[in-house]
Amino acid sequence: MTNFPAPIEELIDEFSRLPGIGKKTAQRLAFFVVKDKKDSAIRLSEAIINVKNRIHFCEDCFNITDKDKCSICSNASRDRSVICVVEDSKDVIAIEKTREFKGLYHVLHGAISPMDGIGPEDIKLRELIIRIRDNEVNELILATNPTIEGEATSMYISKLLSQTDILVTRLAHGIPVGGDLEFADEVTLSKALEGRRKI
Structure with missing residues (x-):
């Protein structure tokens, strides 16, 4: 059982889902986000959303584009x-x-x-x-x-x-x-x- 506030625990859980990221690394990433400036976190979240919205498969070869x-x-x-x-x-x-x-x-x-x-x-x-x-x-x-x-x-x-x-x-x-x-x-x-x- 951890004593992390719910938003941090949620962020740790999401980072843990990434390939190659264990629980300890996820915690370090989450606390980096907490300590970093708010605009950096906003840029990160916007970059993730931008990838999900704009990247799709090539109509010929199915490579990403x-x-x-x-x-x-x-x-x-x-x-x-x-x-x-x-x-x-x-x-x-x-x-x-x-x-x-x-x-x-x-x-x-x-x-x-x-x-x-x-x-x-x-x-x-x-x-x-x-x-x-x-x-x-x-x-x-x-x-x-x-x-x-x-x-x-x-x-x-x-x-x-x-x-x-x-x-x-x-x-x-x-x-x-x-x-x-x-x-x-x-x-x-x-x-x-x-x-x-x-x-």
């Missing part, structure tokens, strides 16, 4: 015949840091995970198939995370496209199994892109 199309899909110099499939928008940022990939992306917003009740219909898989069908795509690079769920998702997509002329490749395993793309360094991701192979 504040416009109808993200900056990558809007860029006419990108190779539209190659699509790199990732699980999350953070993965797009990680791959873009390598400056190696010149094609487009498709963000699934998850991976197939029967244990968690996530099937193919729960991620942006149908949209990927429609996008491939409606555009001249020559290669699909599967860049899902090297986890059980990521591998299952890649295999599922590969089987769906096995009867097409599209070259389906997978990132080379320079990325550690169980790791996430967002934590891989640029050199590792660059080598993984160069060493992709057909599956």
Whole structure:
């Protein structure tokens, strides 16, 4: 039982919901907000509300954006015949840091995970198939995370496209199994892109 006033306890609870924030860190953040100037707290809350109001998914690739199309899909110099499939928008940022990939992306917003009740219909898989069908795509690079769920998702997509002329490749395993793309360094991701192979 704590002796915190109810508004502070509520703020601690909300901070605790953030990934990587435990109860002690949440308490430090809450007391920082209490001690900080009121206009700083207002700017923080307005920034959060602004993100929730203005950020949505790109109508083509489902990456996050504040416009109808993200900056990558809007860029006419990108190779539209190659699509790199990732699980999350953070993965797009990680791959873009390598400056190696010149094609487009498709963000699934998850991976197939029967244990968690996530099937193919729960991620942006149908949209990927429609996008491939409606555009001249020559290669699909599967860049899902090297986890059980990521591998299952890649295999599922590969089987769906096995009867097409599209070259389906997978990132080379320079990325550690169980790791996430967002934590891989640029050199590792660059080598993984160069060493992709057909599956």
